[in-house]
Amino acid sequence: MxxxxxxxxxxxxxDFVKKVMNIAEKxxxxxxxxxFHEGDPAVNFYVxxxxxxxxxxxxxxxMVYTVDRAGEAFGWSSIIERDTYSASGECMEETILQKIDSxxxxxxxxxxxxxGLIFIKRLAGLIGNRLVWSYKMITSSxxxxxxxxxxxxxIEVSEAAA
Numbered sequence: 001m002x003x004x005x006x007x008x009x010x011x012x013x014x015d016f017v018k019k020v021m022n023i024a025e026k027x028x029x030x031x032x033x034x035x036f037h038e039g040d041p042a043v044n045f046y047v048x049x050x051x052x053x054x055x056x057x058x059x060x061x062x063m064v065y066t067v068d069r070a071g072e073a074f075g076w077s078s079i080i081e082r083d084t085y086s087a088s089g090e091c092m093e094e095t096i097l098q099k100i101d102s103x104x105x106x107x108x109x110x111x112x113x114x115x116g117l118i119f120i121k122r123l124a125g126l127i128g129n130r131l132v133w134s135y136k137m138i139t140s141s142x143x144x145x146x147x148x149x150x151x152x153x154x155i156e157v158s159e160a161a162a
Contacts (some may be wrong), residue, residue: 003075006047006071008122018114019108024098035075035089035097042078042085045102047071051095055087065130066092076123078102 004065009017029035035046039059046053053067055074064087067074078083079102109116 005023006073007039008047008119010074012115012118013112016108016112019112020100020105023104023108024100027097027099029091029095029097031091031093031095035091036085037138038086039084042075042082044075045073045078045100045104045105046075046089047073047098047100049096049098051097053090053095053097054090054092055106056090057087061088064134073126075102076127079105079123081106081128103133 009020024047029051035053035058036042036044048067048070050070051068053074054063055067056063065074067089074089075085109119
């Protein structure tokens with residue numbers, strides 16, 4: 001059911017969606033459970049049913065994105081044939097997911113090139129949106145780190161900049 005609600009699958013051929021639903025496994029995870037770690041073999045793709053998953057990168061586990069909308073997909077490293085996940089995924093609360101084996105999904109995509117192409121285009125859009133979101137986060141945090149507030153919460157402008 002939630003696969004049909006996912007932006008990636010919305011409006012696609014019913015038989016195609018049914019094939020994907022047949023390989024999806026509904027799984028529940030507790031708060032603090034790691035679905036995967038950065039550098040782990042990328043073997044599964046996920047669609048959120050309920051809950052919240054924090055995606056983090058680096059040794060300090062810098063949060064890069066929060067998956068919190070029903071139907072939202074993640075774990076795309078496994079679909080674009082990356083050998084490993086580019087981030088770690090941790091459940092921030094009780095979480096229910098559709099877990100999809102990436103090899104089986106890729107097989108379905110290859111068997112139905114029309115819907116497969118639509119899926120890949122939508123996946124590229126999802127990745128692009130997250131990239132833009134990341135750029136905005138980097139820009140806002142870098143500006144915040146160099147802006148002087150003098151403890152007032154207001155940005156001070158030097159005479160040279162004015």
